[in-house]
Amino acid sequence: MVYAMVLFPLFMAGIAAAIPMNRVRPWLLPFSAVIHFSLTVLVLVSPELAHETGWFVLDPVGKVILLVVDTLVLFSSFYAVGYLMQRLERSNRFFTAGILGFLGLTSVVTWSHHLGVTWVAIEGTTLVTAPLIYFNRTKTSIEATWRYLLVGSVGIALALLGTFFLAYALLRQGITPSLLLEDLVPLSPELSKPWLRAAFILLLIGFGTKMGLAPMHTWKPDAYGEAPAVVGAILAGGVTSCAFLAFLRVYQICLAAGEGAFASRILLYMGLFSMAVAGLFMVGQRDFKRLLAYSSVEHMGILIFGLGVGAPALFGTLLHVMMNALTKGVLFLSAGNIHRAYNSRNIGQVHGAFRRLPVSGILFFLGFLAITASPPFGPFVSIFAIVTGAFDAGKTPGAVLFLLFLLLVFFGMGRTVLAVTLGESPSRESQYRDTFLTAAPIILVMALVLALGLYLPTPLTELLQEAVSFMEKWS
Amino acid sequence: MMVDLLNAILVIILVMNLFALGTSRILAVIRIIGAQGALLGAVSLLLHEHLSMPSVLAAAVAIVFKGIIIPAIMIRALRDAHIKREVEPLIGFIPSILLGAIATAFALLFSGEPVLMGQEPANLIVPTSLATVLVGFILLTTRFKALSQVLGYLALENGIYIFSLLLVEAIPLVVEMGMLLDLFVGIFVISIITNHINRAFASMDTRRLVSLKE
Numbered sequence: 001m002v003y004a005m006v007l008f009p010l011f012m013a014g015i016a017a018a019i020p021m022n023r024v025r026p027w028l029l030p031f032s033a034v035i036h037f038s039l040t041v042l043v044l045v046s047p048e049l050a051h052e053t054g055w056f057v058l059d060p061v062g063k064v065i066l067l068v069v070d071t072l073v074l075f076s077s078f079y080a081v082g083y084l085m086q087r088l089e090r091s092n093r094f095f096t097a098g099i100l101g102f103l104g105l106t107s108v109v110t111w112s113h114h115l116g117v118t119w120v121a122i123e124g125t126t127l128v129t130a131p132l133i134y135f136n137r138t139k140t141s142i143e144a145t146w147r148y149l150l151v152g153s154v155g156i157a158l159a160l161l162g163t164f165f166l167a168y169a170l171l172r173q174g175i176t177p178s179l180l181l182e183d184l185v186p187l188s189p190e191l192s193k194p195w196l197r198a199a200f201i202l203l204l205i206g207f208g209t210k211m212g213l214a215p216m217h218t219w220k221p222d223a224y225g226e227a228p229a230v231v232g233a234i235l236a237g238g239v240t241s242c243a244f245l246a247f248l249r250v251y252q253i254c255l256a257a258g259e260g261a262f263a264s265r266i267l268l269y270m271g272l273f274s275m276a277v278a279g280l281f282m283v284g285q286r287d288f289k290r291l292l293a294y295s296s297v298e299h300m301g302i303l304i305f306g307l308g309v310g311a312p313a314l315f316g317t318l319l320h321v322m323m324n325a326l327t328k329g330v331l332f333l334s335a336g337n338i339h340r341a342y343n344s345r346n347i348g349q350v351h352g353a354f355r356r357l358p359v360s361g362i363l364f365f366l367g368f369l370a371i372t373a374s375p376p377f378g379p380f381v382s383i384f385a386i387v388t389g390a391f392d393a394g395k396t397p398g399a400v401l402f403l404l405f406l407l408l409v410f411f412g413m414g415r416t417v418l419a420v421t422l423g424e425s426p427s428r429e430s431q432y433r434d435t436f437l438t439a440a441p442i443i444l445v446m447a448l449v450l451a452l453g454l455y456l457p458t459p460l461t462e463l464l465q466e467a468v469s470f471m472e473k474w475s
Numbered sequence: 476m477m478v479d480l481l482n483a484i485l486v487i488i489l490v491m492n493l494f495a496l497g498t499s500r501i502l503a504v505i506r507i508i509g510a511q512g513a514l515l516g517a518v519s520l521l522l523h524e525h526l527s528m529p530s531v532l533a534a535a536v537a538i539v540f541k542g543i544i545i546p547a548i549m550i551r552a553l554r555d556a557h558i559k560r561e562v563e564p565l566i567g568f569i570p571s572i573l574l575g576a577i578a579t580a581f582a583l584l585f586s587g588e589p590v591l592m593g594q595e596p597a598n599l600i601v602p603t604s605l606a607t608v609l610v611g612f613i614l615l616t617t618r619f620k621a622l623s624q625v626l627g628y629l630a631l632e633n634g635i636y637i638f639s640l641l642l643v644e645a646i647p648l649v650v651e652m653g654m655l656l657d658l659f660v661g662i663f664v665i666s667i668i669t670n671h672i673n674r675a676f677a678s679m680d681t682r683r684l685v686s687l688k689e
Contacts, residue, residue, distance in 0.1 A: 116648050123655055127662070146621070146666070153628060153659040154615065160652060161608065161635050167642050167649075177645045 001049045002056040005039050005107040008032070013100035017093055025096050026084040029077035032100055033070075036107075040070045044463070055114040055180065060466035062110040064318055065245045067463075068325045069106045071448075072237040073099070075441040079333050080230045082437025086340070087228075094131040095228075101128035102234065109242040113181040115163050118246050122159070122210060125239050126152045132231040133223050144219075144226035151219040155209025159246075162202030166253070169195035181249060188257035196257055203250045204266065210243035211300045212293075213270055214277035221281075224293035225345065229336020232289065236296040236332060237325030244303055244321060251307055252471060264308045268398050271305025274298065275405040282412035287345045288338070291416050292331050295371055298409055299324045302386065305402060312392040314468045316385025319456075323370075323378040326449050330367035333442045334360040338420065341432040347416055352425030359434040361421050363442050368417040370449050372410045378452040478598055481521040484514055485599040488637075489579055492610040495630060496575040497568050499560045501622055505549045508629045511607075512541025515633060519640050522600065529647040533640060536650060540657055541633065545664075552667045553622060565617040578609035600641060607634030625663045632656045 012032040016025055043049045043058060044067065050058035058066070080099065084092045105128065108121035126149070134145040166184070167177035169191040178184060188196075209216040224232045254263045278298035285291045303324070306317030337360035342350045353361035370377035373384070383406070390399035452460075488511055495507045516538035519530050566574065582605035611631025615624050635656070639649040 116646070116652055120652060120655060123658075127658065130662070149659065149662065149666075150624065150628075153656070153663075154612075154631070156659070157628070157631055157635060157656055160656065161638060163652075164635070164638050164642060164649065167646060168638070171642065171645065177642060179646060179648075 001039070001043060002058070002107070002111045005036065005043075005111070006104050008039070009036055009100045009104035009107070013097040013104065016096040016100055022088055022092060023085075025092055026081045028096055029080050029099060030074075032103065033074045033077035036103055037070045037074045040066055055117055056111040057113050058111050059113070060463060060470045061245065061248060061318070063463060064467050065241050065321065066107070066110040068241055068322045069110075069238045070103075072233065072325050072329050072445075073103055073106075075445050076230050076233050076329060076333065079438055079441040082435055083228060083230055083336070085437070090135070090137075095135050098128045098132045099230075099234065102238065106238060106242055109245055115166065115179040115181070115184070115249060118249065119156075119160060119163055122207070122243060122246050123156050125242060126156060126210070129231070129235060129239060132234075133227040135228050135231070136226065138226070140222075141226040144222035148219045148223040151209060151216070155206045155216060157206075158202050158209070159206025162199045162206055162250075165195050165199035165202060166191075166250075168192075169199060181252075184253055185256045188253050191253075191257050193257075193259070196254070196259060197262060200250060200254050200259070200263060201266070203247065204270065207243045207247040207250070208270070208300075208304075211240045211247070211303075212297050213300050213304060214274040214297055217274070217277070217297045220297060221290040221293040224296065224332075225287060225289045229332045229339065232292065232332035232336070233329045236292070236328040240296065240300055241321050241325055244300070248307075248471070255471075260310065264310055267304050267308030268395065269308075271301045271303070271308055272398060272401050272405065274301025274304065275402065275409070279405050279408035279412055282409055282416070285412070285416055286347050288347065288350065288416055288420050289332075289335055289345045291413060292328070292335060295331070295409070295413060296328060298405075299328075299371070302383065302402075305398070306386045306389070309386065309390045309393050309395055309398075311468075311472055313386045313389025314471055315464055316382050316389055318464050318467050319385060320379065320382035323382045323449065323452065326445055326452075327367055327370045327377070327379055330363055330442055330446045330449060331371060333438075333445075334364040334367060337432075337434060337438055337442075338364060342426075347419040349426065350420050351423035353421045356425035357432075357434055359439045360442070363439075363446055365417060365421050366446055367449075368413060370446075370453075372413060373406060376450065376453045378449045381453055381456070477521055477524075481518065482599050484517055484521070485603040488514055488518075488603055488633075489599075489606055492579070492607055492630065493572050493575050495626070496610060496613065497572045499568060501553055501559065501561060501620065501626070502550065504561075504623065504626050505546050505553065508626055508633070509542055509546030509549075511630070511633055512545070512636075513538050513543075515541060515636055515640075518600075518637065519643070522598075522640050523644055527644060529643045529650060530640070532647075533643050533650045536654055537636065540654065541629075541636070545629065545657065545660055548661075548664050549622070549625070552664050556622065556667065558620065558622070561618050561620050561623045564619065564623075566613075571613060571617060574613055575606075575610045578613065579606040582606035582609060600637060604634050604637035607631070607637060610634075621663075621667055625660060625667075628663070629660060632660070 009032055012028055016028050102125055105121045105124040112118045130145055130149050133148055134141055170177040172192045173190050212220040275298050278294040281294045306313045338353050339345050341357050344350055370379050373380045387399055491507050491511045495504050516534040519534040523530050582602040586601040608631050611627050614627030618624055636653045639653045642649045
């Protein structure tokens with residue numbers, strides 16, 4: 001099963017790179033995404049398919065991430081067709097192949113129980129997403145891609161060093177090193193403590209760079225600002241979730257080694273720091289796509305904070321991976337429509353989106369309400385669970401700061417979002433209108449975010465519970 | 476005997492780090508980093524008592540890729556870019572040598588601690604690796620020319636490669652993993668060479684990338 005899930009998208013990526021028809025090629029995206037999503041559902045409902053011998057096992061945590069990323073890619077792929085049909089002047093060969101390649105590598109990350117293989121796949125996601133940022137070929141998009149690759153490659157390199165440190169922590173104790181989770185976790189109490197701690201910090205910096213935690217977030221505003229909206233959605237919801245999963249594996253080893261207290265302290269500080277930095281940069285942010293990038297930094301901070309709180313907030317954290325990814329999809333895709341209608345990302349030029357683009361304008365506004373944890377949307381439920389978890393765990397000062405930063409973000413983000421949506425639309429009209437393919441997928445994701453805020457279906461709760469107990473089993 | 480020779484090579488690698496920090500001529504830095512890469516091949520052969528397939532492979536990879544191919548394409552990129560020197564780095568050349576020396580001393584102290592050293596064969600692998608990573612990081616963050624930054628990245632990668640040699644017997648996969656980092660270098664150099672990037676920031680001075688600053 002794992003081979004089907006990995007090789008099928010990669011094969012389709014090959015086809016995308018091979019066929020010459022610019023008009024037909026984008027349809028490969030929804031085609032592959034639907035099949036991939038069906039495979040995911042199949043694996044989720046029939047557990048016997050999730051066990052593969054060797055390095056590939058789909059554990060409950062992997063299932064959660066796979067489901068999240070696949071859902072996001074599924075909806076984005078239809079939007080991508082709508083978007084690419086408007087951009088036929090440009091070849092979408094690398095664009096289409098890149099997204100399909102990313103889908104294949106996501107499957108590797110979620111299935112892999114070998115830290116080396118996970119690392120390779122994470123590196124791969126950096127490589128296949130770089131051409132996506134470069135799609136517009138403007139001077140600024142080249143700069144953004146360069147920065148993305150440079151910062152990303154250093155992060156990846158440090159993550160590799162951290163992975164080696166982890167293996168070395170076994171070697172030092174005279175144990176044959178292994179990078180397989182099944183070997184590492186039972187052996188983890190034996191790990192040399194200083195090397196394990198050094199490995200943890202390097203891996204946090206490394207995968208944290210891919211997630212975009214402050215202060216390693218510097219590539220994020222450029223990349224998200226310059227990339228087409230679909231790519232922003234996939235980066236903010238997909239790539240970050242994969243990197244988070246890779247980090248979860250490391251965190252799990254740390255827990256099993258009895259270093260939970262050490263890890264927790266660092267994670268709480270890192271999480272709050274990211275939230276604070278993001279909040280400060282959001283206040284007075286005039287570029288609404290960069291605003292979303294900082295929102296992504298903030299939410300990565302929330303996830304890391306949730307991990308730092310530990311067991312009481314684990315359910316909320318995993319739920320938030322899902323909510324964040326879906327809501328980011330709504331925000332980026334609707335922001336992309338607004339961007340194209342006004343041909344600008346600056347609130348100096350963009351106002352009155354409610355009148356100019358009623359559907360995208362309203363979705364952008366609802367997305368803003370959802371991502372800032374306003375009830376009754378999904379992120380409210382997950383963030384509420386994280387906060388109550390933090391209070392239960394006795395992390396009161398942290399939880400209070402967490403709430404303060406949420407408030408800061410709400411006001412910072414709100415000012416820019418209101419400037420975009422309210423007011424008179426500038427008279428200078430362009431022909432751009434919402435179309436079925438660029439609006440319907442966003443409406444569906446938004447409906448999902450709302451529905452999950454009102455009611456969590458039992459299978460989903462069960463899956464998340466399983467993931468939580470999988471994480472706790474070894475702690 | 477073997478250990479003495481190994482340590483001598485590792486000391487040469489450490490000295491090369493400081494040279495790379497102290498020279499403004501980019502061509503010289505390319506040659507130093509390339510020679511350092513080729514020396515990693517020798518380290519790989521000397522490190523383990525018996526020659527095994529993975530360590531021979533690791534040696535070949537280091538010599539061919541890090542010692543020959545990458546320096547060659549870097550020199551090509553340098554010629555295309557019409558630049559010779561790194562001008563005005565963030566930290567001067569002498570101060571960056573000092574910083575590099577401090578980093579090296581730190582790496583020696585850090586890995587020299589009894590807790591960390593334990594039953595290690597008495598070689599300098601771990602400190603050399605860490606020092607080279609730190610020096611790469613210094614180069615990467617204090618130089619502004621795109622090519623110099625790529626060279627910093629290469630040094631960082633060399634440091635990681637040294638570390639991977641410790642694990643190569645137990646986990647042969649580490650060689651391939653280390654090689655994957657070279658993909659980035661390849662992409663960087665290709666993007667410098669291809670017109671898009673070369674023309675866009677002709678001097679490849681990353682300080683000119685101000686239009687995306689806040």
